[in-house]
Amino acid sequence: MTPAVALLMCTAAFLGTAILAVAIARSNWATRVIYSASLVASGVAFAIALVQLSSAGVAPLASTIILPLGLPWLGAHFRLDALAAFFLVVVDLAGLLASLYALGYGRHEHAAHRVLPFFPAFLAGMNLVILADDAFTFLISWEFMSLASWALVMAHHRDADNRRAGYLYIVMASFGTLALLLAFGLLAGANGNYGFTAMRGAAYTPSTAGLVLILLLFGAGSKAGLVPLHVWLPLAHPAAPSHVSALMSGVMTKVAVYGFIRVVFDLIAAPAWWSGIIVLMLGGGTAVLGILQAMLETDLKRLLAYSTIENIGVIFASLGLALAFKANGMELAAALALTAALFHVLNHSFFKSLLFFGAGAVLTATGERNMDKLGGLIHRMPVTSIAFLVGCVAISALPPFNGFASEWLTFQAILESPALPQWGLKILVPAVGGLLALSAALAAACFVKVFGVTFLGRPRSTAAEQALEVDRFSLTAMSVLAALCLLAGILPGIVIDGLAPVTLSLIGDRMPVQADIPWLSIVPIAESRSSYNGLLVFLFTLFSASLTAYLIHRFASRRLRRAPAWDCGFPEINPLSQYGAGSFAQPVRRVFGTLILRVRERVDMPVPGDLRPARLTVETHDLIWEGLYLPIVGAVGFAAEKLNHLQFLTIRRYLSLVFLALVFLLLVLALWS
Amino acid sequence: MVVISALLTQAFQMALVVLLAPLLSGFIRKLKARLLRRQGASLIQPYRDLLRLLRKDVVLAENASWLFRVAPYLIFAVTWVAAAIIPTFATGLIFSWTADLIAIIALLGSARFFLALAGMDVGTSFGGLGSSREMMIATLAEPSMLLVIFTLALVAGSTQLSTIAAFMTSPEVGLRVSLGIALIALIMVAIAENARIPVDNPATHLELTMVHEAMVLEYSGRHLAMIELAASLKLLLYISLIACIFVPWKLAALAAGPAAYAVGMFAYLAKLAVGGALLALFETATAKMRIFRVPEFLGAALMLGLLATLLLFVSRSL
Numbered sequence: 001m002t003p004a005v006a007l008l009m010c011t012a013a014f015l016g017t018a019i020l021a022v023a024i025a026r027s028n029w030a031t032r033v034i035y036s037a038s039l040v041a042s043g044v045a046f047a048i049a050l051v052q053l054s055s056a057g058v059a060p061l062a063s064t065i066i067l068p069l070g071l072p073w074l075g076a077h078f079r080l081d082a083l084a085a086f087f088l089v090v091v092d093l094a095g096l097l098a099s100l101y102a103l104g105y106g107r108h109e110h111a112a113h114r115v116l117p118f119f120p121a122f123l124a125g126m127n128l129v130i131l132a133d134d135a136f137t138f139l140i141s142w143e144f145m146s147l148a149s150w151a152l153v154m155a156h157h158r159d160a161d162n163r164r165a166g167y168l169y170i171v172m173a174s175f176g177t178l179a180l181l182l183a184f185g186l187l188a189g190a191n192g193n194y195g196f197t198a199m200r201g202a203a204y205t206p207s208t209a210g211l212v213l214i215l216l217l218f219g220a221g222s223k224a225g226l227v228p229l230h231v232w233l234p235l236a237h238p239a240a241p242s243h244v245s246a247l248m249s250g251v252m253t254k255v256a257v258y259g260f261i262r263v264v265f266d267l268i269a270a271p272a273w274w275s276g277i278i279v280l281m282l283g284g285g286t287a288v289l290g291i292l293q294a295m296l297e298t299d300l301k302r303l304l305a306y307s308t309i310e311n312i313g314v315i316f317a318s319l320g321l322a323l324a325f326k327a328n329g330m331e332l333a334a335a336l337a338l339t340a341a342l343f344h345v346l347n348h349s350f351f352k353s354l355l356f357f358g359a360g361a362v363l364t365a366t367g368e369r370n371m372d373k374l375g376g377l378i379h380r381m382p383v384t385s386i387a388f389l390v391g392c393v394a395i396s397a398l399p400p401f402n403g404f405a406s407e408w409l410t411f412q413a414i415l416e417s418p419a420l421p422q423w424g425l426k427i428l429v430p431a432v433g434g435l436l437a438l439s440a441a442l443a444a445a446c447f448v449k450v451f452g453v454t455f456l457g458r459p460r461s462t463a464a465e466q467a468l469e470v471d472r473f474s475l476t477a478m479s480v481l482a483a484l485c486l487l488a489g490i491l492p493g494i495v496i497d498g499l500a501p502v503t504l505s506l507i508g509d510r511m512p513v514q515a516d517i518p519w520l521s522i523v524p525i526a527e528s529r530s531s532y533n534g535l536l537v538f539l540f541t542l543f544s545a546s547l548t549a550y551l552i553h554r555f556a557s558r559r560l561r562r563a564p565a566w567d568c569g570f571p572e573i574n575p576l577s578q579y580g581a582g583s584f585a586q587p588v589r590r591v592f593g594t595l596i597l598r599v600r601e602r603v604d605m606p607v608p609g610d611l612r613p614a615r616l617t618v619e620t621h622d623l624i625w626e627g628l629y630l631p632i633v634g635a636v637g638f639a640a641e642k643l644n645h646l647q648f649l650t651i652r653r654y655l656s657l658v659f660l661a662l663v664f665l666l667l668v669l670a671l672w673s
Numbered sequence: 674m675v676v677i678s679a680l681l682t683q684a685f686q687m688a689l690v691v692l693l694a695p696l697l698s699g700f701i702r703k704l705k706a707r708l709l710r711r712q713g714a715s716l717i718q719p720y721r722d723l724l725r726l727l728r729k730d731v732v733l734a735e736n737a738s739w740l741f742r743v744a745p746y747l748i749f750a751v752t753w754v755a756a757a758i759i760p761t762f763a764t765g766l767i768f769s770w771t772a773d774l775i776a777i778i779a780l781l782g783s784a785r786f787f788l789a790l791a792g793m794d795v796g797t798s799f800g801g802l803g804s805s806r807e808m809m810i811a812t813l814a815e816p817s818m819l820l821v822i823f824t825l826a827l828v829a830g831s832t833q834l835s836t837i838a839a840f841m842t843s844p845e846v847g848l849r850v851s852l853g854i855a856l857i858a859l860i861m862v863a864i865a866e867n868a869r870i871p872v873d874n875p876a877t878h879l880e881l882t883m884v885h886e887a888m889v890l891e892y893s894g895r896h897l898a899m900i901e902l903a904a905s906l907k908l909l910l911y912i913s914l915i916a917c918i919f920v921p922w923k924l925a926a927l928a929a930g931p932a933a934y935a936v937g938m939f940a941y942l943a944k945l946a947v948g949g950a951l952l953a954l955f956e957t958a959t960a961k962m963r964i965f966r967v968p969e970f971l972g973a974a975l976m977l978g979l980l981a982t983l984l985l986f987v988s989r990s991l
Contacts, residue, residue, distance in 0.1 A: 375796065378738045389740075398783040399776055411775055411819070415826050418986070430823050430982045434816045434975070441815035444782060445808035448789045452804065457796030458736055527770065530832045536771040537754065537780070544687075545750035548899070552746070556727035556895045565734035566891060567797040579793065579801020587809035591968045 003052050004063040004080040007088065007131060010045035014124035017041065018117050025113035031106045034116045035099045042095035042123060049088035052080060053498060070136055077195055079133035082501035083266065086342060087130045087258045090349045094251045095123045097477045101357050102243040104473030108364055114155040115241055122148035122247065126255050135184035135194045139177065142259070146173040146223075149252060152244045153236045165235035172222050172232040180219035180259070183212045187267060199267045209268045213275045216263050217282065223256035225309045226316060227286040228624045233309060234293070238301030238369070242360025245301060249308040250352035254345050257315055264323065265338070265506045273422055276324025280428060283320050284435035287313030289596060289624075291442040295449070295588050296597070296620065298581040300359045300369045303450060304352065307395065310439055311348045315341050317432055318410050322507070324425050325416070331509035333416040336524050338503050339511055340409035343495055347402040347488060351394040354481035358388035361474055362454065365467035371450070371581040376459040380467040385455045387478035392451045394485040396444040400538035402488035405495075405522070407440060408532055412524045442588070449584045458575040490534040493522050582618070589618075598623060679767040679928070683757065686766055690756040690913075694905040695719035697912070697949055704953040719905065723898050731894035734795040744791035745892065745899035748784045752903045755780040756910040760917045762937035764835040765927030773832040774822050778815070781866070781910075784903065785811055792888030803887025806964060810872065810884065813971035814865045817858055820978025824855040825918060827985050834914075838921040851988070854981040856919050861974035863911040865967065868904075870956040872967055875904075884964070912948040913941075920944060 017037040024030045052063075069076040080088075102119070109115055125145030132138035150173065154166040186208055187199045204212070222229035237249045264271060290309030297303040318341035325334035359369070361384045368374055378385040394401035414436075417429035459465040469475070488495055493514030500510040514522050521533040565571055593599035598621035606612040649657070699719045706713025733742070755777045758769055772780065785807065792804035826832045828849065829840040840846065865872045868885035875885070889900050917924065923940035925933040962970065 376736065378740065378794075379736070393783070393786065396782075396786060397779065398786055399772070399779050404776075404779055408775055408779075412832075415823065415832065418827055418989075426986055427983060430820065431979065433823060434820055434979065437816040437819035438812065441782075441812040444786055445805075445812050448786060448793070448804060448808055452790055452793030452801070456738065456740065456790060456794045457801075521770065528831055528833065528836050530773045530775075531770045532773060532776050533771045536768065537776065540754050540757075540768065540771065541747075541750050544753050545746050548749055548753075549746045552727070552895050552899070556898070557729060557731075559730040560894075561730055561732050562735050563732050565736075565795045565797050566732075567795075568799055568890065572798065575796065577798050578796045579798060579805060584801060584805040587805055587964070588812065590965065591809060591813070 002063040002065065003048055004065045004078050004131065006048050007045055007080060007127065008065065008067075008078060010041050010048070011124045011127045011131070013041040013044075014038065014120040014127070017120040018124065021117040021120065025116045030116055031109070031112055032103065034120065035102045035106055038120045038123060039096055039099035039103070041120070042092045042099060045127060046089060046092035046096055049080075049085045049092060053082065053085040053089060053501065064133065070140070071194075074134065074136060074194055076137045077133035077197075078131045078137070079196070080131065082505045083258070083261065084130050086499065086502050087254065087345075088127065090254055090346055091123070091126045091130065091251050094247060094349050094353050095126075097353060097357075097481060098243040098247050100480075101246075101360070101474050101477035104471035105241075105243055105357075105360055105364065107471075109241060111155055114157075115152060115244070118148045118151040118155075119244065122152060122244070125149075126252060129255050130258055133196045135188060135196070135199075138259075139181060139184065142180065143177055145252065145255065146170075146177070149240070149244070149248055152240045152248075155241060155244075156239070159239075161235070162239040165232070165239040168232040169236040172229065176219045176222035176229075178219075179215045179222070183215035183219060183263065186212050186215070187263070196262075196267060200269070204268055206272050209270070210272060210275065212268060213264060213271070213278070216260055217278070220256040220260040220263075221282070224253045224260070224312045224316075225286075225290075226282055226312060227289050227309070228628055230286070230290065230309045231622075231625055231629060234297075234302050234305040237305040237308065238299065242301070242356055242363060245305075245360075246353040246356035249305055249356060250349045253308060253312055254349060257312070257319075257341075257345060261319070261506070264319075265326075271323050271327050273324060273327040273425065276320050276327060277424055277428060279320030279323055280317055280425075280432050281320075283313045283315070283317030284432040285313070286310070286316065287439040288435050288442070289313075291439045291446060292588075292592055292596065293622075295442055295446045295585050296593065296599075298371050300362065300371050300374075300450070300454065301356070302369075303371075303446070304355050304359060307355075307443065307446065308348075308352060310443060311344065311352070311395075313439065314407070314410065314436060315344050315348070317436060318344065318413065320432075321410075321413050321417070321429065324420060324429075325413075326507055328420055328422075330416070330419060331507055332511075332525070333413060333419070334507045335503040335509045335511055336409065336416065337413035338507060339496055339499050340406055340413055342499050342502060343406035343409060343492070344403075346495065347394070347406050347485075350402060350481055350484050350488065351391045354387060354391040354478055354485065355395065357474065357478050357481070358384055358391060361470040361478070362467075364470050364474075366461075366463040368461065368463055371453045373461040374454045374459070374464045375457045375575065375578065376455075376464060377467055378455045380464075381455075381469045383475050384470060384478065387475075387482040388455065389451055390482040390485055392447040394489065396447045397440045398444065400486070400489050400534045400541070402485050402492070405489050405492035405532070405534060407436075409496075409524060410436065412530055415530075416525075442592075445588060449581060453579070453581050453584060457578045460575050460578070460580070486538075490538045491520060492532075492534055493517065493520055496522060593620065596623065597621065675928070676767075682763065682934075683767045686761060686763075687753065687757045689761065690906060690909060691753065691902070693945070694902065694909045695723060697909050697945055698905040700946070701949045701953045701956075704950060705957055708953060708957045719901075723902060726893075726898035726901070727895050729894045731896055733893075734891050737795055737891070740787075741791050741794040741891075742896065744787045744794075745896040745903075747787050748791075749899045749903040749906070751780050751784040751787075752906045752910065755784075756906055756913070758834070759910060759913050760835055760838050760921075760924060761913050762941040763925035763927070763929065763934060764838050764917075766835075769835045770833065774825070774834055774837070775819075775832055777834075777914075778818055778822070781907065782811070782815070784907075788888055788900075791892075795891045797891065799887045799890050803884055803890070806884045807888060810865055810967055810971070813968055813975070814862050817971060817974040817978045818862045820975065820982055821855045821859045821862065824851055824978065824981040824985060827982065828852065834917060838917045838924055839926075841918060841921045842924070849985075849988070851981040851985040852919070854977050854984070856915070858974045858977040858981065859915060859918075861970065861977075863915065865971055865974075867908045867911060869908075869952065871959045871962045872970065874961050909945070912945055912952075916941070916944040916948060
């Protein structure tokens with residue numbers, strides 16, 4: 001049995017589980033059975049993909065299979081290569097941990113019969129997209145994935161917000177699929193070669209390649225959350241149950257990245273240099289705008305969704321760099337940039353899943369998503385808070401955790417940019433580097449806010465005061481992810497070597513072998529240029545921290561008294577006097593928000609002697625929503641209003657309308673030839 | 674044998690930075706006092722303060738969590754590791770290739786992350802005020818710092834500090850406008866990062882003006898000692914950083930022997946003294962600015978960093 005067949009069997013197992021779920025969803029033990037089955041299936045798929053990826057260095061793999069499904073003369077093509085194997089590792093590892101988490105978390109679900117059937121179906125859809133090797137199968141799987149996730153967003157459809165999120169999601173998903181359909185139509189050409197193998201061999205004119213790139217940015221970009229197509233994401237991702245939010249944010253956006261890489265790096269062999277500029281600018285802008293909106297958000301899950309937009313921006317910026325280097329024949333630098341992007345894909349799936357699991361745990365324990373009603377959870381939920389803290393540190397790109405390793409690689413790739421021949425790129429790349437540094441710093445500020453307001457301080461509501469630690473399944477899933485964040489951060493060389501087959505197959509070059517470097521350092525180009533050793537940084541910090549703690553406790557006074565907080569002599573009794581999510585964001589809001597988000601603050605201060613309370617009002621305007629989407633909505637409404645009259649015509653007018661349409665079509669046909 | 678002597682040199686470097694840091698703070702304070710026509714405390718007053726703090730009880734707020742108690746050690750350790758990697762009297766120490774300039778900045782970022790969290794732990798409004806302002810300043814300082822690093826990396830072809838220092842001593846550097854601009858940007862970032870005038874006032878306890886002090890308001894005893902030591906270590910780190918990049922004279926090469934090390938040592942002490950004196954002079958000559966003027970200050974640093982990078986491209990193509 002070839003690996004591709006084995007993976008398709010796993011997908012079949014997911015689909016079978018989904019059907020089983022429809023049958024048994026209302027029984028008491030359904031949750032346990034369905035999530036255990038998903039856990040086993042994704043575990044097997046993960047193991048197969050990992051073995052394939054690790055053995056890919058020995059022999060280049062491409063295991064193909066054609067099933068007699070789909071269009072009659074075409075069949076459904078599936079193929080497993082290094083790129084697909086890597087993304088399957090990402091998807092199925094997250095699927096495995098989400099199933100484990102859901103074994104505990106899913107028990108609190110009050111509408112289990114609306115979640116259980118679609119969860120395995122969603123996993124199956126993502127696996128199929130990655131395995132697909134022809135345009136037809138790819139698009140069918142893509143739609144299947146979108147619909148399954150839409151159903152999960154609508155699981156709690158009685159909530160009006162969720163209905164709105166679901167509506168926006170399905171509109172954007174259909175739009176994205178339409179763009180992908182057109183892109184594949186262009187790639188297939190006049191002969192209609194729907195197989196990826198034929199597309200890979202074809203030579204495209206620069207204009208076709210450019211058009212395909214733009215269409216892909218619409219198609220894959222709308223699914224991944226690239227600005228300005230991101231508006232649905234912060235509504236839809238948090239609306240689903242938390243383990244599904246983790247999959248949608250941590251993994252489904254990665255499937256979109258996969259689609260982009262598959263077409264732009266694999267099917268179109270030679271990109272134009274300006275394609276790098278477009279992708280770079282979109283990536284940099286997306287990163288800053290995403291994290292800025294996250295900073296201003298008070299809803300925990302929606303904040304995490306906005307932060308996903310930032311990470312997608314970082315990934316796309318690295319991909320843009322890789323495109324620019326590849327177009328100029330700088331294979332080694334392109335491999336470095338692509339490795340950075342793929343490393344960040346892996347990292348983001350780790351820490352974003354972890355953070356969504358943590359948000360789910362908070363939701364279970366308190367029933368609250370609004371951070372301004374939380375606080376002090378570090379005392380009530382010790383394990384969750386440690387795991388969540390690890391996620392916060394990792395996503396803020398701080399050493400020695402994994403987020404820093406991929407960010408560092410991105411910066412190393414940016415430092416290769418002076419060798420680029422085009423002036424536009426030369427100047428743009430350092431500017432985008434500045435944007436990425438800004439977004440990393442804003443991310444750190446944002447996650448100080450998240451952890452500080454949610455877990456530290458004093459509880460702001462009775463629900464937060466009485467929170468209890470969550471079940472063992474959830475805690476295990478979170479702890480495993482936290483450990484993975486640390487491991488990938490201190491042993492980045494192993495990940496880089498694991499990614500080598502992917503860059504080798506897409507670019508034709510790879511980063512130097514990292515396993516041979518002593519002390520497990522990573523060296524992207526040469527040791528005199530730059531090197532980083534996560535393990536040593538970790539051990540070095542651990543050593544000096546324990547040495548200090550030992551010396552202090554040995555020689556200094558060890559006495560400790562508990563007393564009320566000092567607070568400059570004015571202790572406030574009311575916990576609402578603490579800094580909350582909104583007040584923490586105020587300086588950043590004032591500095592960065594006035595331009596892009598049109599933040600306006602107004603203080604209504606009564607004159608002395610007046611007994612009215614003083615009021616602070618904050619107005620924000622999302623310029624993208626108001627400038628881009630509202631006009632479209634208005635135009636569609638206007639057109640619909642006008643066309644509405646056509647419903648009430650007399651039979652004579654209908655006939656003349658048909659006649660005119662016929663004449664018009666015949667004219668077009670006559671002029672065409 | 675070689676490894677042991679290399680390790681010993683590294684250990685000496687670690688001990689050196691910790692022992693010198695309070696002296697540097699004391700020196701700056703004394704000099705500032707003299708410039709203001711005051712007598713000022715003695716040079717070794719910071720050591721006395723630290724010892725006294727170490728002898729005192731810790732008074733811990735009732736709802737402080739484990740994070741509040743762990744944070745001082747973590748902050749100190751991370752700053753210490755970053756300071757140990759920066760070349761002070763010699764380049765090419767054994768751990769210098771553990772992290773490059775980007776990683777050193779990120780390490781300081783970790784220290785700031787935990788300091789800001791500790792500020793929010795007790796749940797007072799002052800702590801949150803300090804944390805949110807500190808993170809705002811950091812979001813502006815970090816991109817400026819990165820652009821300075823870009824400029825340096827483009828000139829020296831490396832982000833490794835030892836390599837940069839070695840390159841800067843070589844004759845091919847010459848006088849470059851970009852480097853001058855980068856130096857100014859780096860100094861501005863250093864002032865902001867170290868909570869010095871005009872961005873923040875290290876001596877203030879006035880609520881409206883404080884940033885760093887507001888975060889550490891609830892600390893006492895040995896915890897406060899670690900925070901104070903980490904703060905002066907960070908100041909020493911930035912002065913050493915500027916010194917090793919822009920005035921890398923008499924830096925001993927790898928395993929150069931005791932004589933070269935001694936020369937490097939004296940040169941390093943002289944550089945620290947000059948850096949501290951300039952800082953004291955600057956701080957007495959300026960007034961602290963409003964918190965929302967800081968973005969303009971750091972925005973200027975950002976523009977300078979970008980300008981340095983662009984000038985470099987232009988000068989290269991000519």
